[in-house]
Amino acid sequence: MFPRCNVGIFVKTQCGTSSHYQNELSLVKLFDCNRDISGHLHSLRLPTGQNQTKCDTQTEGQLISRRAGVFDYNRNLSICPKHRYDLGIYWRPRTTCQFPGHVGKGKPVRTVTSPMSYGIWCTQTQLVHAGSGICRKCIDVFKEVVPDITVYQTGLNSITDSNDSEKEEAAEERSFNFTSDSSDNFYNLRQRTNVSYHNELDE
Ligand SMILES: [Zn+2]
Numbered sequence: 001m002f003p004r005c006n007v008g009i010f011v012k013t014q015c016g017t018s019s020h021y022q023n024e025l026s027l028v029k030l031f032d033c034n035r036d037i038s039g040h041l042h043s044l045r046l047p048t049g050q051n052q053t054k055c056d057t058q059t060e061g062q063l064i065s066r067r068a069g070v071f072d073y074n075r076n077l078s079i080c081p082k083h084r085y086d087l088g089i090y091w092r093p094r095t096t097c098q099f100p101g102h103v104g105k106g107k108p109v110r111t112v113t114s115p116m117s118y119g120i121w122c123t124q125t126q127l128v129h130a131g132s133g134i135c136r137k138c139i140d141v142f143k144e145v146v147p148d149i150t151v152y153q154t155g156l157n158s159i160t161d162s163n164d165s166e167k168e169e170a171a172e173e174r175s176f177n178f179t180s181d182s183s184d185n186f187y188n189l190r191q192r193t194n195v196s197y198h199n200e201l202d203e
């Protein structure tokens, strides 16, 4: 049996390999998930591009984390190939409206963005994956339960900011002599880039 990955604990489904990348047989960390997601986001009509405040999701690892319901991105979570691709670039939306409590035959007319997904999670305690469809009626309900989407937009961006690798590298250069506790944690995170995942599996 395939070793259980950290993300699998959240999504509660079996770990395994992916038919899309059959040569990938080991767990990796979310920060190592850096495949290009722009085509995937584009196909779902989610905003793409370099602008962090406008782009729905910056990295493959963040996308997977949010779809696992881990909005507070922890880049050190391990992930198996099955969960990586099922929740990431090979995730496909259902054809029906996925908003909690949807009734009727209304077809999706819009895409649930990451901030919307986060807002639904915080107010309805239900996970609706970014990229899912939502019908016109449910958009109205959504606007009632999440009257100010910018709260969740800002919330997600601040989580993302603190983990963004480019900013981290830039900050690392700027704060070379920085010696606070937070800075120590910061460097511990960076050092973990080269850990061997196989050691952790053996434990
Ligand atoms: Zn897994």
Ligand SMILES: [Zn+2]
Binding pocket: 097, 098, 099, 102, 103, 106, 134, 135, 136, 137, 138, 139
């Ligand atoms: Zn609906």
